[in-house]
Amino acid sequence: MVGDDKLRGISGGQKKRVTTGEMLVGPAKVLFMDEISTGLDSSTTFQIVNTLKQYIHILDGTAVISLLQPAPKTYDLFDDIILLSNGQIVYQGPSDLVLEFFESMGFKCLERKGVADFLQEASVNLALVISRKDQEQYWALKDEPYSFVTAQDFTKAFQLFHVGRRLGDENAAPYNKRKSHKAALTTKKYGVSKKELLKACFSREYLLMKRNSFVYLFKLMQVGLHIF
Numbered sequence: 001m002v003g004d005d006k007l008r009g010i011s012g013g014q015k016k017r018v019t020t021g022e023m024l025v026g027p028a029k030v031l032f033m034d035e036i037s038t039g040l041d042s043s044t045t046f047q048i049v050n051t052l053k054q055y056i057h058i059l060d061g062t063a064v065i066s067l068l069q070p071a072p073k074t075y076d077l078f079d080d081i082i083l084l085s086n087g088q089i090v091y092q093g094p095s096d097l098v099l100e101f102f103e104s105m106g107f108k109c110l111e112r113k114g115v116a117d118f119l120q121e122a123s124v125n126l127a128l129v130i131s132r133k134d135q136e137q138y139w140a141l142k143d144e145p146y147s148f149v150t151a152q153d154f155t156k157a158f159q160l161f162h163v164g165r166r167l168g169d170e171n172a173a174p175y176n177k178r179k180s181h182k183a184a185l186t187t188k189k190y191g192v193s194k195k196e197l198l199k200a201c202f203s204r205e206y207l208l209m210k211r212n213s214f215v216y217l218f219k220l221m222q223v224g225l226h227i228f
Contacts, residue, residue, distance in 0.1 A: 020052075029059065030063075031064070034066050037068055042074065049074050049077050049078075052065070070116050075095075075114065075116045078095050079095060086151040089155060090151060093163035093167065098115070102122060104157070121134035121135065121138070
């Protein structure tokens with residue numbers, strides 16, 4: 001029993017796992033999951049993300065997951081990283097190249113420091129005063145004076161980085177419709193033709209009549225008795 005406001009049921013962490021399981025049931029190839037680690041310990045979060053990774057790789061799908069301060073072993077499970085700061089895309093690409101990008105900006109992750117914590121403290125300047133202090137400790141260019149790097153500066157630098165240039169070239173290339181799947185969404189005003197709509201409505205009505213055949217048969221007999 002999952003439970004509700006009146007019935008206690010299972011715990012909050014178990015409810016979250018049930019919700020995650022519901023998302024995995026069905027033919028969905030794209031999953032959007034926001035803060036799925038809330039209320040869960042690091043071990044459970046790792047197990048869930050690891051299961052999602054295997055699910056996505058086997059079924060050739062895509063999962064976009066946002067986590068709040070993930071543990072290093074959980075962070076290492078991700079293939080790609082999307083780093084946002086003040087509405088700007090600071091980095092979007094392979095997880096094994098994100099440190100290379102920040103090193104090109106003059107910032108280096110300290111030893112025994114998790115990459116996720118480093119990314120948050122070095123670029124996600126939600127609290128400006130704290131972030132200025134946190135960012136400076138990662139400055140690796142000792143021969144050059146440190147100056148605070150804003151999210152806009154990171155964004156501009158990423159567009160010039162080889163990962164950002166490749167991403168920009170892919171977005172600038174015209175879309176080849178011949179490579180799209182037959183089940184892809186249509187670009188027309190209506191998704192299906194009138195003939196397909198009529199066929200779907202007829203099939204639905206026939207199914208309803210078949211399910212309620214006893215009712216229709218009873219009404220037919222009732223009308224026949226009134227006539228005779």
